[in-house]
Amino acid sequence: MNILVVEDEPDLARHIAGALTRSGHSTEVRHDGQEALETALNRRPDLIVLDVNLPTMDGFTVLSRLRQSQSSSRVIMLTSHGDVESRLRGLNGGADDYLAKPFSMDELVARVNVLGRRGGTIAEGDVIKAGDVVMDVPKRKVTRKGEKIELSPREFEVLQILMKEPARVFSRNDICERIWQREHQYDTRTVEIFIMRLRKKLELDDGANLIRTVRGAGYQMAVTE
């Protein structure tokens, strides 16, 4: 995928481009809003990682100009304003996703992959399946072969995170940040304990695990639909 990285902080831009290149994308970097808009209109990248605070033209303006010119590039906004208002402003302005600084590079790469439909999909809808396990999200119910499995609230959340993006490997930190929203006392060991409990409840007949440990990286669903 051709990705345009627009970020005025050169170091951050370099790291973003590096991480995206490592996961197989070709990248181009711009540090200025006006320049970024011109590049985006000329080269028509598949995806733009767009910072909000930019010299000469802010990210929101770049986004609206892009949409006015019928650009079909997907856009992930980066911002240091984590509040609801600027998130809504970005999404309403036509951004496809939104990431608050400071973010985990894994998270950014995962989101880029989801938007590029390359190796990453997000399970849509209220009912998610993984093998013979069915999760009804609004009813917070998990069944296997029609038989209900009692899960605690956190076990359910962990399973939901994994089942929603079955191709993605989630690090303990990713899961931690998603469940508890912020850094605190819950160390990553808490996640391990929940995964352990989940595995016990979800153990397959042949003893195989539904959740696979990826060494040095994290966890992933072992079976997909």
Add this chain to the structure above:
Amino acid sequence: MRRWPLKIKTGAYAALLTMLTLMVTAVFFFTILYHRQRKEVDDELLDNADELVRDLRNFRGAPVNPRHPLSAKFVPLDLREHHLMLMGPEGQLLYHSPNLQGASIEGPPGFRTVTVAGQACRAGSFKMGDFTVHVAMSLAPLEAFHADLRFGLLMTLPLIGVMVFAGGLWLGNRAVAPLAALSSAAEAISVENLSERLPTPPADDEIARLTVVLNSAFDRMRAAYTSAARFSADASHQLKTPVAVMRAGLESLRDSPEIGSAAREELDGLLRQVRRLTGLIQDLLLLAGTDARRLRLESQPFDLSDLAAEALDDLSVLAHDRLEVESALTPGLTVCADRRHVAMVSQNLVENAAKYTPEGGRVRITTKREGNVAHLSVANTGPALPEADREGIFERFRRGSQVGEGQTGHGLGLNIARELARAHGGDLELVRSDGEWTEFALTLPVGV
């Protein structure tokens, strides 16, 4: 008295002062009156004596014998009610009125007050030629008149007091009314509407000047407040970019293949610190939001007991086998709030409980409804918080004095938790800490 409202004080002081003035005036006035009236009595006594002697000097055309006792017929009619003693030139008793019943009213020339037959009387003695006249009249009517006056005063004094008090109250009310309006208007100005100002009255009086002074104080307060709130918001935003660079750099370094496992561990530790820093910045930003009352709430109805169940779930892991966890949850306890924020509060309480409960202790999570208030309380066994720490634990960057150096956390948790609870129209309080249980309760209005 010091605690009474101003108008009551005004009324009471006015009433007291009026009654006191009235009493002093009355005593002064009554004394003068009494002396004046006694002088009239004295004049009458002298007139009577004079009349008697003139009659005796010319009784039916001839003077009576000044050495011969006299009978009642010599005494003029209007003198017969009085007490009378008449003496001759050698001091012999010529007449002794029967109403004296043998008592004497003799005395040196001049006036005096005596008691005759148990009655106060005014007596006068006059030497007139050959005769010496001792005459006395009862003071009873005068005394009765003054008793009436005193009684009348005593009766009207409280009445006047009440009237003046009512008047003072009314006046006080009138004087204080603009002040009361001013104070309730000033009271309505809080952090939420710091830009509002008090209406300045048209009259150029003390109240108007006070209003102007208050308004300018509010101006200064608002300026200081907004700049402080903006500073912490800006500072937090500015901090986020370098932290983002650090995080991205450390992550890419960790993921690069040249890095050995020892260095990778070191990098993981640094990344943990970066995440902690991120948490701190987020907390500061959140506090800047609550301080400026600009916190955006994504409120939606949810079951507080579901949230408590999540907290219990976390606790079951945090407590390991170290603590005993119990719960009493009331299902269907709907509140309308920003779930993420309320979750931060409950997470904070659970973390603290897990952290501060001594090994083998118990932690209890309870949810219940009381009227229109939903409660979520987290209690743990353990030593009581020192009395001095009980409010201090809710202050920023302050932790209980018993907390050791080894404890994690940056001392914002309970402060943020309380600010978040208050931003939702609720509160977070330490309910008890008696050596048996230490219990924190989050209260939120019940939602629809």
